[in-house]
Amino acid sequence: MSPAxxxxxxxxxxxxxxxxxxxxxxxSPDGLTVAHVVTTIDLDANEYRSRIWLxxxxxxxxxxxxxxxASRDKTPRWSPDGTRLAFVTHRDAGSQLYVLPVFGGGExxxxxxxxxxxxxxxxxxDGRTLAFGARERxxxxxxxxxxxxxxxxxxxxxxYRSDGAGYVVDRPRHIFTVPSDGSAxxxxxxxxxxxxxxxxxxxxxxxxxxxSARHDTxxxxxxxxxxxxxxxxxxxxxxxxxxxxxxxxxxxxxDGDDIAFVGAGTGVLPANSQVGVLEVATGDVTILTPSLxxxxxxxxxxxxxxxxxxEYLWFTAEDRANQPLYRVHADPVDDDPPGPELMVDxxxxxxxxxxxxxxxxxxxxxxxxxxxLSVLVDGVEKQLTRHGERLPTxxxxxxxxxxxxxxxxxxKVPCWVIPPVGAxxxxxxxxxxxxxxxxxxxxxxxxxxxxxxxAGAGYAVIYCNPRGSSxxxxxxxxxxxxxNAPVEPGTGWGSVDYEDVMAAVDAAVKQFxxxxxxxxxxxxxxxxxxxxxxxxxxxxxxxxxxSERSANNLALMEGNSDIATAFFGYHGKSVIxxxxxxxxxxxxxxxxxxxxxxxIMHSEDDLRCPIAQAEELFAGLRWLxxxxxxxxxxxxxxxxxxxGAPLHRKQRFEIILEWFDRYLK
Numbered sequence: 001m002s003p004a005x006x007x008x009x010x011x012x013x014x015x016x017x018x019x020x021x022x023x024x025x026x027x028s029p030d031g032l033t034v035a036h037v038v039t040t041i042d043l044d045a046n047e048y049r050s051r052i053w054l055x056x057x058x059x060x061x062x063x064x065x066x067x068x069x070a071s072r073d074k075t076p077r078w079s080p081d082g083t084r085l086a087f088v089t090h091r092d093a094g095s096q097l098y099v100l101p102v103f104g105g106g107e108x109x110x111x112x113x114x115x116x117x118x119x120x121x122x123x124x125x126d127g128r129t130l131a132f133g134a135r136e137r138x139x140x141x142x143x144x145x146x147x148x149x150x151x152x153x154x155x156x157x158x159x160y161r162s163d164g165a166g167y168v169v170d171r172p173r174h175i176f177t178v179p180s181d182g183s184a185x186x187x188x189x190x191x192x193x194x195x196x197x198x199x200x201x202x203x204x205x206x207x208x209x210x211x212s213a214r215h216d217t218x219x220x221x222x223x224x225x226x227x228x229x230x231x232x233x234x235x236x237x238x239x240x241x242x243x244x245x246x247x248x249x250x251x252x253x254x255d256g257d258d259i260a261f262v263g264a265g266t267g268v269l270p271a272n273s274q275v276g277v278l279e280v281a282t283g284d285v286t287i288l289t290p291s292l293x294x295x296x297x298x299x300x301x302x303x304x305x306x307x308x309x310x311e312y313l314w315f316t317a318e319d320r321a322n323q324p325l326y327r328v329h330a331d332p333v334d335d336d337p338p339g340p341e342l343m344v345d346x347x348x349x350x351x352x353x354x355x356x357x358x359x360x361x362x363x364x365x366x367x368x369x370x371x372x373l374s375v376l377v378d379g380v381e382k383q384l385t386r387h388g389e390r391l392p393t394x395x396x397x398x399x400x401x402x403x404x405x406x407x408x409x410x411x412k413v414p415c416w417v418i419p420p421v422g423a424x425x426x427x428x429x430x431x432x433x434x435x436x437x438x439x440x441x442x443x444x445x446x447x448x449x450x451x452x453x454x455a456g457a458g459y460a461v462i463y464c465n466p467r468g469s470s471x472x473x474x475x476x477x478x479x480x481x482x483x484n485a486p487v488e489p490g491t492g493w494g495s496v497d498y499e500d501v502m503a504a505v506d507a508a509v510k511q512f513x514x515x516x517x518x519x520x521x522x523x524x525x526x527x528x529x530x531x532x533x534x535x536x537x538x539x540x541x542x543x544x545x546x547s548e549r550s551a552n553n554l555a556l557m558e559g560n561s562d563i564a565t566a567f568f569g570y571h572g573k574s575v576i577x578x579x580x581x582x583x584x585x586x587x588x589x590x591x592x593x594x595x596x597x598x599x600i601m602h603s604e605d606d607l608r609c610p611i612a613q614a615e616e617l618f619a620g621l622r623w624l625x626x627x628x629x630x631x632x633x634x635x636x637x638x639x640x641x642x643x644g645a646p647l648h649r650k651q652r653f654e655i656i657l658e659w660f661d662r663y664l665k
Contacts, residue, residue, distance in 0.1 A: 009396045010421030010456025011449065013653035016646055017043035018395070019449060020388040022363050022371040023352045024075065028082045031357030032057055035066065035076035035085060036373050038387050046647045052076045052087055054102075055384045057359050057375050063385050066100075075119060079180070080127045086111075086180075088118045097121065097132060099180055111178045112186040115142075116171065120199045122208075123180070124231065131177050131199050131208055131231070136188065138170040158219040158564040163607040163638045173197055175210060177231065189229055190237060196227075198249045198305065203256040206231060209240070211248045211261075220565060222266045226250055226259060226278060240278060241285065247278075248297075249305035251313075257281065258330065260306040260313050262297045268487050269569030270440035270470070270477045273297035275306050275315050277330050288328045291339040294319050295470040295477075299441050300642075301351035309355040314343070316350050318471035321414065321445050323349040325362055344376060349446040365446040368397045396421050397447065398455045405464065405507035408499045414472075415464040415504040416443070419514050420455050428516035430664035431460035433505050433542075435524030435531045439468035439497065440477050450641070457657050458665075460515050462508045466500030468493075468527075484581055485572020492571070493527075493554075493585045494534045501531065502539065519664045523656065525549045525641055526609060533587035533617065536596040544663035546656055548601040549638055552613045555582040562607040591620045597627040599659045601652065603636035603644070631655055 021039040028034070034057055039050040051069030055061070067073040067087065075088040079099075086099045094115040100108040111130065112118065120133035144150045153160070153169055160169035173195040178186035189208065190196050198211040209228040218224070226247045229237040240259070241247055247263040259278045264271040272295045276287040289296055294317040297303055301323060306313040312327045317340075325344035332338075344350050344362060351371060353362035360376040370388030374381055391397070400416040407413050420429045432454050436443050442465050451461045465471065467479035480497050481490035490496075509517035522542045524532045529550025536545045551557050558567045558575040567582075568574045575582045583589050598621065602614035614630060621628035633652070636644045641652060 010458075011391075011395045011397070011452040012456055013453060013650045013657070014043065015391070015395060015453070015456075016449065016649045016653070017041050018391045020370050020391070022373050022385060022387050025352055025354050025361040025363055025373055026076050026078055027057070027354045027356040027359050027361050028078050029080060029356065030082055031359040034354075034359075034361045034373065034375065034384065035078065036352075036361075036363070036385070037074050037076065038385075039072075041646045043646050043650065046645055048072060048646070050074055052085070053385075055373065057361070057377065057384070059375075059382045059384055063387075066102075075121050077121045077123060079123055080125060084127075084180070086121055086123065086130055088121060095134075097130065097178070097186075099130075099182075109182050111180065111182055112176065120175075120197060122199045122201050124201055125203055125205045128180055129177050129231070130180050131175060131189070131201060132186075133173055133175055133197055133199060135165075135168065135171040136174045136191075141170055159562065161562050161607055163562050166605075166607075168195070175199060175208060175229070177208075177233075187233065189231070189233055200250045200252045200259065200305065201231065202228075202252050203254060209250045209252060209259055211250060212237075214239075215243050222246060222565065222569070224248060224263075226261065228280075240280065240283065242283065245285075248273075249303075250278075251305040251308060253277070253330065254308055254310070260308065260330065262306060262315070264297075266569075268478070268481070268485075269566065270474070272470075272474050272477075275313055275328060277313075286332075288313070288330065288332070289315075289317075289340055292317060292326075293473045295440070298323055298351075299438075299470075301349050301444070301446075304352065307353065307355045309360075314353065314355045314360065316353065318442055318444070320471055321416075321442060321465060322347060322471075323351070323444055325350045325353055325360070344381070347445045349444045367400050367445050368392065368447055370447055395452075395456065397452055400451070400461075401512075403507060403511055405500070405503040407496065407503040409496070411467065411496070411500065413464055413466060413500045413503055415462070415507065417508050417512055417515070418451050418455050418461040419512075420458045420460055422458075423460075423514050427514065428519075429458060429460050429514050430519035430521065430660070431462055431505075431508065431515045432660065433501065433520065433522040434461060434463045435501055435522070435528035436463070436465070436469070437524070437526030437528045438470070439466075439480060439493070439527045440470045442469045442471040444471075453653050453657070457661075459521075459660070460508075460512070462505055462515070464501060464504035466497045466504070468497045480570075482571030482573065482578075482581055484578050487572065489572065492581065493530065494538075497531065498534060498538065501535070502541075505541070519543060521545065521660045521664055523548065526638065527551065529609070530587065533598075536598060537587050537590035537593045540595065542596055544597045544599075544660055546599045546601060546659060547614075547617070548641070549603060549606055549609050550587075550600070550613055550617070551609050552586065552617045553588045554586045555579060556612065556616075557609065558582065560610050560612065588616055588620065591617060592624060594621060594626055594628075597659075597663055598629075599655070600628065600630045601633070601655070602630070603633045603638065603640045605634075605636055606638045606640075608638035629659075
């Protein structure tokens with residue numbers, strides 16, 4: 001450890017091995033037990049380990065492991081009678097679907113195996129069959145393991161690859177079914193070039209509904225429809241919705257008359273995803289959450305289908321740095337329905353959840369706590385697990401303090417500051433401004449390893465949710481739409497969002513005496529990397545900067561990102577129609593203005609912000625002989641800082657701290 005670092009009791013880069021995640025709770029049919037997934041990090045092996053645990057909902061017994069955890073086990077799903085648990089594991093190459101008796105012992109039975117990831121596991125109502133989703137490979141191509149021996153790919157649509165998955169044009173996601181007793185192999189229920197996701201079984205067992213984009217312009221208009229197919233494999237898939245909306249995560253009602261979904265309009269980005277219901281017989285669609293004005297499809301935590309509880313639907317939504325759990329009546333009869341009802345709130349993030357038989361199970365995290373599992377029964381909340389308590393017993397975790405900054409146009413910006421570990425009264429410390437990605441995401445009230453490692457190294461941490469963030473309503477999120485957008489134009493990227501984050505820094509320097517305004521650093525990833533690059537082209541306030549997985553040339557991003565037309569959705573016009581706007585908002589346009597020492601970090605397999613975005617910025621600054629370095633992480637995609645190889649996550653922290661130590665200490 002560097003002698004310049006703060007107290008050894010703060011979180012250190014190697015402490016990524018102490019991180020624990022609790023997710024995907026599922027309540028047993030009798031409401032007495034919750035299955036959940038606990039993921040840990042084996043830093044020595046450079047692997048993630050996840051196992052399925054069971055815990056009683058009455059809180060009287062200790063949680064107990066259900067699977068060995070030797071491999072990555074996930075997606076626990078109870079059989080309708082509660083006697084068996086299906087789950088996905090990775091005991092061999094690829095992934096496997098297993099079923100294991102819950103009581104009385106018995107052998108785990110492998111029902112299906114795939115070279116691709118298995119997910120969306122759903123039991124049939126009678127318990128005789130399981131449906132699941134997986135990519136189906138063109139084996140004529142993938143039988144040849146060497147790329148030089150493979151035939152060329154023919155591309156006709158924009159979304160032909162996906163970050164973290166690679167090329168998907170010849171690996172569409174299909175629906176499969178398999179007998180739960182292992183009496184036959186899995187068989188495909190859908191086929192074709194289209195991808196299918198979000199499975200739900202009708203209560204009568206006759207239909208499986210799913211989401212799929214099958215019209216010719218799906219990659220341009222981003223519309224996704226709901227479909228259904230007969231569970232016995234007879235007949236063709238039937239379209240249930242009128243194309244023009246982005247439907248996703250369907251869930252059949254208990255009586256089978258309706259299908260709940262989470263979706264959003266496709267015309268203007270960003271847009272709050274809403275919870276709604278489709279009446280199957282008529283095709284009528286009712287949106288249930290417009291009065292909430294919140295994003296009901298959280299990007300990072302808890303994005304699952306709405307959970308039916310009688311006549312109610314439960315869901316999570318982003319709200320001012322929190323992520324509460326709501327419910328809404330699925331069939332409002334009043335002219336002025338009451339709207340969503342808050343069920344679990346507080347300064348915390350509620351992620352995975354499930355509701356059954358009067359029991360609501362949910363995973364939550366707070367500003368200084370990792371995710372744990374609790375239940376809500378008759379309005380009383382009870383915590384069931386303490387999987388993540390080892391970290392705070394070994395390391396001091398710093399509590400963030402909320403404050404408000406006033407931007408240039410008098411807008412109030414929500415901000416937070418974290419003091420360094422071991423801070424002494426009257427002493428000033430270097431500070432790091434962290435900027436989140438998106439931009440339509442938010443910093444939430446949960447423990448961030450990013451912030452705690454910085455505080456453990458002797459830095460104050462500043463962060464905020466500027467305009468463009470989610471969680472504060474669509475008007476706040478759309479403030480950074482393109483200036484030339486024909487609908488709801490905003491200021492564009494690098495305008496009020498830039499002013500907001502700079503106001504956060506200025507306010508922190510004024511309000512908190514431990515923040516040294518002469519020793520400031522800035523960093524961020526994805527859109528946060530964009531904003532970091534933008535800041536150092538327009539401001540000399542910071543002594544050093546780290547731009548990660550950044551979008552630096554927006555004109556190129558519109559064509560070489562895996563999400564392509566998302567930028568058109570933001571800016572309102574395509575790069576063909578309004579190239580000047582893309583160029584004007586690109587940090588590379590102004591790279592000759594950069595004099596701040598800049599570390600550029602990027603993953604070599606990033607398809608969201610391809611590595612050419614880093615290479616162009618690095619090459620330009622090197623030609624100008626500016627203080628610049630580039631660090632490339634092999635074998636990693638856009639999510640490296642959150643879910644990349646544990647060793648790379650540790651090394652990333654070490655590299656960032658060394659860079660800022662060099663210039664701020």
